[in-house]
Amino acid sequence: MIRELSKVHPDRERGKVASAKILVIEDDAGMREVLTEILAQEGYQVKTASDGKVAISLCQHELFDVVLIDIKLPDMEGTKLLEVIKKLSPGAVKIMVTGHPSLESAVECLNLGADGYIVKPFKPVKFLEQIKQHLERRQRIKWAELLMKTGLSEYESRVYLALALEGCSEARKLSMSSGVPRTKTYAALKKLAQRGLVVQVPGEKQSFSITAPSGAFNALLQTWKKELSEQAASLVETERVISVLDSLHKSKQVSEPVKIKKEETWSIKGRSAIYRRISEMLSRAKNVVTVATTGEEFMYFYKRFNRLLDDLSGKGVQVKVQVPTASLGGNLVSELKVTYSVENVQVSLPVLFIDVDNSELLVSTLATQGAAVKSEEERGLFFEDSSARFFFSELLGLNKQN
8 A cells, every 4th residue: 555645756766655465466487576576676565376266365365455467367367357356355456467468358358347457568667657556546545535534525535635645736737636527626625625624825816725634634533533432432341241241141041941932023014915924824724723803804804715724624724713603694604614613703893813823813904895995004913922812812802702
């Protein structure tokens, strides 16, 4: 990572460039050695890979600032490796290297997300300059993202960075160096000036300069430090509490593990969703199914689910029907009794109650076919809760058989 954003100068002293980590993926041993020597002399940390498999392994365990990828590798195409490295090291600068250039391969590499394209043989100075430019661009993006955390917009961050690097500049030049449209540059400068981050140079109408960053951002940094300190203290205290609770938990454990029953409740909306849940419940029935409702509601329910109920009865599942039998008519009651267990119960509310194996319960406002309630407005509740079963049985009067 570059520690300072200075303009590229061929005569700069070595050591001014930070120790960025670079991975060289090249199958030619001689070229690997040359690239390693050139980069190491500039202060970069260099690792090499002779094929795609080794490169992938390295990227899985380390983060690199730059990855140089030869397009022709012994075990895979460089373009395929590029796609893998994009996922493993999304923040790295990815530069393709080739000795057989073509417009098609260059376009393909750039479309796949490569940041650069170098043709062998190349001049070391030009090569190093391209590496440095990519690293500086990457650093600018990272710095801009950090500045945006202070409340600056993207355009404001980019203009501020460009002005900081140039020291003093006109809005027109800032627009070019920051890549921000000129009208947006003027708007950004105005906002930056309002925050005290930028001032207009006296005597020069269109020139601007930044104020001392340490003073301009001091209040914000102090607030952040305080918040982070409080969060750190809270984290330490929370860890201490968890440790104490963990000790209590271990000391209170019984010899046999306690089995806790999972009890859940779901709200269901819409006729189709209610029908689907009823079908699922009935398909899981093993022993007993209880259906309780008013006569009119039962007729509508029975018309839709009678085949499924008959199949369950044929498999030995007891189907209990609890309804006010007088509302069904003698013939239908006699027919039902042939297959099901029918109980005469005066259900006190016009709702549908379905209990499957004393483990699943559904209570629904399922409307009759002629009801004015819209299908999407119908509601249901699904329980895995014994207390809910007792409550609704009492509420509907199901425990008062006539």
